[in-house]
Amino acid sequence: MGESFEHVSRAGLLAAEVLGHAPAAERLAGLPGEPVLLAIGAAEAATRRGQLLLATAANLLGRLFVFAPAIDVDAAPVSVVPGVPGLRAGRPLGAEVQTFLESLSPPASPFRYRAGAAAVSYRTALVIGDRPPPAPVRDAVFVGADAWRAAVGPEPVSLPAGGEDVFNPLGALVAAALGAAEIAKRIFLRLAEGHPATITPLERSVTWDLWQHRFDGTTAGPALPRRLDLGRIAVAGVGAIGSAATLALAALEDVTGTVELVDDDTLSVTNLERVVTARAADVGRRKVDVAARALRGTSLGTVRMAARFAIHAPAASAAETILVGVDSGAARRRIMNLLPHAVYNGGTQGSELLVSRHVGLEGPCLECLYPESTGAPPAAQECGRAVVVDELPEATIGFVSALAGFLMVAELVKDRMGGAGPLDAARPVARLDALGGTPEASCVEAYRPRRDCFCQSPETRRRARRTRRA
Ligand SMILES: [Zn+2]
Structure with missing residues (x-):
């Protein structure tokens, strides 16, 4: 900004x-x-x-x-x-x-x-x-x-x-x-x-x-298990979306794991509109410190990194699961190029939010959803509006990004429980216009990998297998 x-x-x-x-x-x-x-x-x-x-x-x-x-x-x-x-x-x-x-x-x-x-x-x-x-x-x-x-x-x-x-x-x-x-x-x-x-x-x-993304009131998901290990996860960007994911992690009871909080920014006055872990007295502090405070007293460990995911992950980062709350398509593509095993992505555009799940290069990757702009309109997709254009400053509001962050953690918890939610390789996207839309079954959307995306190349697949063995 x-x-x-x-x-x-x-x-x-x-x-x-x-x-x-x-x-x-x-x-x-x-x-x-x-x-x-x-x-x-x-x-x-x-x-x-x-x-x-x-x-x-x-x-x-x-x-x-x-x-x-x-x-x-x-x-x-x-x-x-x-x-x-x-x-x-x-x-x-x-x-x-x-x-x-x-x-x-x-x-x-x-x-x-x-x-x-x-x-x-x-x-x-x-x-x-x-x-x-x-x-x-x-x-x-x-x-x-x-x-x-x-x-x-x-x-x-x-x-x-x-x-x-x-x-x-x-x-x-x-x-x-x-x-x-x-x-x-x-x-x-x-x-x-x-x-x-x-x-x-x-x-x-x-x-x-939230377990099945059903809306008829007839279903309810299973109870959380006594022990739930989230493993090592990174929250990439602890601004609007990442702070909401952090709040949801903090509200979980007795889960274990280590949370890498990754953000090189400090909190500004306008961030108070959307950073749900922040108070007015936090303006000027590092965002990673504000997020870490929310996790204090929980059973989750934290590692703060005043850094960002670039061509390489931050040196101290070891997470193979990344909750992505960064604010641009370019930053999302950089994270995807590191080929983490699992990505839970959240994005907002105006009053619209999008959450997507990408595990093990099955289905479309994050770059399939956020292709580098070629100047030409993006190819038609079943979920064409998911393509997000980078703009500054963004018109947005706190409950939209909060909903995205909460839903990302719901998908993570479902995966850690071994459950089958409907966000999968074929239908990896949930989308809602929080002011103009209605939560309903059509919010979960099918999306195909783009044929010309880097994730479809044999070299990327080889690199992903090597990364997994390392
Ligand atoms: Zn792709």
Whole structure:
């Protein structure tokens, strides 16, 4: 990113893109007077899953900054349980979430966060659980989760409280991101002149089974095993997408392994919109240090590398599994050329996110998805829009990259469990427009290797076999 873009809000650019115009100042000025209510039912507030959903929703809504300048957090009088990233165990839940929200923006920012619902009628609320909100709400969004499932929409969805031995955070993380997206849609529509087709609130509630990527609410994945070893993995880039992957790793319970955190950048003010492990006080710190803090206290080891994957991997890197959260097609191609055994890739473009899985040179590689620009339009593909053009600065927003990072870790965990998710060599891509699309079966897409890609050459195949033996 160039210095001149340091203070350009990526969310502001995205708002202008989806609205077709920059939001009018007088409409933005009305938002502080209409707080968003973030409410959690008493039963959910007592659980780690409910608290994780609340903390993550607050994390993503708070980072909307000028678009959600006032948030009221209503929670039962319970204490924070251990193992909720961002919250300190033992503190009163509502006040702790308020403190967390306040830590996201520099002191003297014009934002207002409060614990407890006011005696007013709210225009918009995000409600965790299936109980009515604590105050009248004109337009409520309900979210819920169990182990592998995330539910979101205008009607409450009951998911049975699981008696799982090992906590699975993935459903809750994805539900929080989808819920934040629904709230953002309503805020953007308030700022719109007319009704832009780029923003479509869900008309019915959706349940996303992350294990199978099914959406009919009839399936649920298996419980996490007592012991799960992630091995040695690298997170390439701990900005928007990589920080979300790091947060998901931190929320997993008792998994073992070593995480290489690889990023040569420092945190800037505009990064606060999307780096979900960062607080305002972190501006100027190395991104790898901010990410490592999120993993402190977990059973995962960390190795920090203020470096990047280039023609060679960083000298200290030994990972054969790479979570790719870098910000350009060129950087992705460089990583693919190192021929790691497994790549879990996340990318965003505007309100759209893409997650792809590439294991052992079966199916298309990362360069098949992000070919070097030849100046000519890319060849037609079943998933043609997956081809991403490098642009600076990018119009994007926190819940989009967060969803990508969470889904990447879900695919990694599925592979480590030996499970068969639907992201495979034939259908390696999941894609969603977080403001204009609906989570549904068509989000998982088939994609073929490009015949002219380096991954199809005999030399590359030989090199991959040699690398594996080394
Ligand atoms: Zn390829």
